Amino acid sequence: MSLLHNLEDPDLENTGSHTSVAILLATYNGGAFLREQLASYEAQHHGNWYVWASDDGSTDRTLEILAEYQERWGKRMTVVAGPHQGFVANFLSLVCRPEINADYYAYSDQDDLWEPEKLTRAVAWLSMVPPSIPALYCARTRLVDEQGRDRGFSPLMRRPPSFANALMQNIAGGNTMVFNAAACALLRSVEPGVEVVTFDWWTYLVVTGCGGQVHYDPIPTLRYRQHGQNLVGASISWSKRWARLGFMWKRRYVLWTDIHARALQSLGPCLTLENALILRTFLWARQQTLGKRLLGLKRSGVYRQHLVGQLGLFLAALFNRI
Incomplete structure (x- = not known):
């Protein structure tokens, strides 16, 4: 039995194949690896998928490859022009296409390279959530180099997903995320052009903040390619983890929190009362003197997943870097 089958929760054999999955593919000069990614869609055990590719002005062979697969797949592939404002705006533009x-x-x-059971695992869990409840599936990743050779795994998240955690960090890469129509409707309800840090962190914030459910799958469902052209890479080494904590000291997290606070205002009454209180308490604590700041941070309940991150959060609060 493969690692991917070693599960207790989703019933992979009985996942409904009638449910449709829209794959939101953002491209920009990705010709070197794009064919392998597209081929991994074809290998999915869940067959009811189709692709919307938004290209942000590629000058390599990306558009040629997309046109080749569009001819091959017919109506399963749609290619549109991206907003030419970076990968975050490109992904959000896809989400918001009515x-x-x-x-x-x-x-x-x-x-990347999707494992054949990636969509099956996601749909198996999502199908257990009532359609009216926003739901987000995400997972750990297997890291590979440019040639596809194993380089380890992304950090394993052990604490539960929540809005209190989402205020401090994103638990998984967007390349693992699959979400239902209710979550998509929430993302589309936000005013166009809202500034966010990254599209996947924003998705985690929105779903948890509005009372949705999030499932973090500890079983890797894709091979996350690490190479020189990555805009965002995995924080697997201790040096990279400490570098991210250094963002706090350089007030990067202050900026990110400010951006998220403004963006979350656009959700208005969609935030649950409990999460609105967490947000207010956390934002209040940021403006206080040391004693009240630490007390407010504790009362807000915000947290990071790992001990090093928690230590960094405490130090950031101590020196007013949150």
Whole structure:
């Protein structure tokens, strides 16, 4: 039995194949690895998928490859022009296209390799959540180099997903995320052009903040390619983890929190009362003197997943870097 089958929760054999998945693929000069990514879609055990590719002005062979697969797949592939404002805006522009209608939506990078059971596992869990409740599936990743050779795994998240955690960090890469139509409707309800740090962190914030359910799958469902052209890479080494904690000291997290606080205002009454209180308490604590700041941070309940991150959060609060 493979690692991917070693599960207790989703019933992979009985996952409904009738449910549709819209794959939201953002591309930009991804010709070097794009074919392998597209081939991994074809290998999915869940066969009811179709692709919306938004290209942000590629000058390599990306558009040629997309046109080749569009001819091969027919109506399963639609290619549109991106907003030319970076990968975050490109992904959010796909989410907000009203003509894309599906049961579930899957973010996709242009250079990864999906395991054959990626969509099956996601749909198996999502199908257990009532359609009216926003739901987000995400997972751990297997890291590979440019040639596809194993380089380890992304950090394993052990604490539960929540809005209190989402205020401090994103628990998984967008390339693992699959979400239902209710979550998509929430993302579309936000005013166009809202500034966010990253599209996947924003998705985690929105779903948890509005009372949705999030499932973090500890079983890797894709091979996350690490190479020189990655805009965002995995924080697997201790040096990279400490570098991220250094962002706090350099007030990067202050900026990110400010951006998220403004963006979350656009959700208005969609935030649950409990999460609105967490947000207010946390934002209040940021403006206080040391004693009240630490007390407010504790009362807000915000947390990071790992001990080093928690230590960094405490130090950031101590020196007013949150």
